[in-house]
Amino acid sequence: MNHGSDPDNSSFDHKSKKESLSIDLLSDLPTELLSQLKKTGLLSLKDIVIEGPFELSAKSGISMDDCNFIYNQAIAYLEDVGIMEKRFTPATTIYDKRKKxxxxxxxxxxxxxxxxxxxxxxxxxxxxxxxxxxxxxxxxxxxxxxxxxxxxxxxxxxxxxxxxxxxxxxxxxxxxxxxxxxxxxxxxxxxxxxxxxxxxxxxxxxxxxxxxxxxxxxxxxxxxxxxxxxxxxxxxxxxxxxxxxxxxxxxxxxxxxxxxxxxxxxxxxxxxxxxxxxxxxxxxxxxxxxxxxxxxxxxxxxxxxxxxxxxxxxxxxxxxxxxxxxxxxxxxxxxxxxx
CATH class of the missing domain: 3.40.50.300 (P-loop containing nucleotide triphosphate hydrolases)
Incomplete structure (x- = not known):
């Protein structure tokens, strides 16, 4: 999945930021599963991560196995664009990030x-x-x-x-x-x-x-x-x-x-x-x-x-x-x- 480059923050307004993290980025999901997910009102990858797989399953009726897959995909994307720490990160990278x-x-x-x-x-x-x-x-x-x-x-x-x-x-x-x-x-x-x-x-x-x-x-x-x-x-x-x-x-x-x-x-x-x-x-x-x-x-x-x-x-x-x-x-x- 090609995520592209992260736009400069000065020109990256809240609307475009929200749209860039749409659940439509989960392109590996079957269409019917994506449609079912949208009915919950969770339209952002951040929303999915905040809810967690258990709550996601309870709200959407999607099986826990599928919700775990969706959750892990959302985490992976947020890691890819730098919003969340990557799974395996050198301590020096975390240290440099904490300085800012x-x-x-x-x-x-x-x-x-x-x-x-x-x-x-x-x-x-x-x-x-x-x-x-x-x-x-x-x-x-x-x-x-x-x-x-x-x-x-x-x-x-x-x-x-x-x-x-x-x-x-x-x-x-x-x-x-x-x-x-x-x-x-x-x-x-x-x-x-x-x-x-x-x-x-x-x-x-x-x-x-x-x-x-x-x-x-x-x-x-x-x-x-x-x-x-x-x-x-x-x-x-x-x-x-x-x-x-x-x-x-x-x-x-x-x-x-x-x-x-x-x-x-x-x-x-x-x-x-x-x-x-x-x-x-x-x-x-x-x-x-x-x-x-x-x-x-x-x-x-x-x-x-x-x-x-x-x-x-x-x-x-x-x-x-x-x-x-x-x-x-x-x-x-x-x-x-x-x-």
Whole structure:
């Protein structure tokens, strides 16, 4: 199959990019199978990869064997055009590619240093802590900064803000924008907000988000909070297994979205009491159990410290455990003022 050359990004608009990844590229498929696949509404190779073979089979009625073949063909094409890593890649190639990875500033130099430069594209950054620890403030600040150019800490893109706790406030966006000398109206226009009212509604929004990401040049996906609706709906030990299954499916879908669309994902998570003593004599741990612990690329615990906040890197594939101090003011997340 001849894929041709990858057009220059400056002239490669979102419409042509979407069309170039059409499932029609799966030319090895029988016509009737391709027709059946199109009826699911999954028209892009990225959609197929994000769904996975099991969900693809459930939605289309196509056998698992055929769906595994379709999935592997889609992966192979995305590898071929450089969207996903090839199956066998020299470590030097991955290292060189990571040097060019996109990052979004948090607004705080201290916080950016903790993350190795900011919120990373193609990765999930999870922040958790008690109320008032700065989770939602970080979400608001990042959704403003992502719109700046790369030299200013942004990615020249928009933000998709999935709000499950009714915590998004456009007034706060306006305040942060003015403090950072950005146009509030333009900033608000570049933030797409989706209010989720149930866990199934949240999953539907996430499924439909792929269209928004492509059409609106989204570079940052925010879930605030990722787990609250599941915790409120699946109560008791009898519902625990189903809840964990649903959350596992959710977080792996988020992971595939981050990787195939090369966007940054910021998850705000809740905490739950723990009989074990954590760092700083706190007795809280992130909600969600091992599902989120194994799926998030970076896990950061936030806590109050008088007028400031402390962020601690709890889990990372390439950062040591360390902590920094940051503050919150009119401009959102920032560094403490030196006295």
């Amino acid at each position: 990875i996109g990052r979004i500033s948090t607004g705080s130099k201290n916080f950016d240093k903790l993350l190795g430069g900011g919120l990373e594209t193609g990765a999930i950054t999870e922040v958790y802590g008690e109320f008032g620890s700065g989770k939602t403030q970080l979400c608001h600040t990042a959704s403003v900064i992502v719109q700046l150019n790369r030299n200013q800490g942004g990615l020249d893109g928009g933000a998709l803000y999935i709000d499950t706790e009714n915590t998004f406030r456009p007034e706060r966006i306006e305040t942060i924008s003015r403090a950072r000398r950005q146009n509030p109206s333009q900033t608000l226009d570049n933030i797409i907000v989706a209010r989720a009212y149930s866990s199934s509604h949240q999953e539907l929004i996430l499924s439909e988000s792929r269209r928004i990401i492509e059409a609106q040049n989204i570079k940052l996906l925010i879930l605030d909070s990722a787990i609250s609706l599941y915790r409120s709906e699946y109560l008791g030990l009898s519902a625990l297994s189903l809840r964990q299954q649903r959350m596992n499916k959710l977080v792996h879908s988020i992971m595939r979205i981050a990787q195939t669309h090369q966007i940054a994902v910021l998850l705000a998570n809740q905490v739950q009491s723990s009989p074990e003593t954590g760092f700083g004599n706190t007795s809280f741990k992130a909600a969600g159990g091992n599902i989120f612990a194994h799926s998030s690329t970076y896990r950061i615990f936030l806590r109050k410290s008088n007028r400031n906040r402390i962020a601690r890197m709890v889990d990372s594939p390439n950062h040591p455990e360390s902590e920094i101090v940051f503050s919150i003011d009119e401009s959102g997340i920032t560094d403490p003022q030196k006295i």
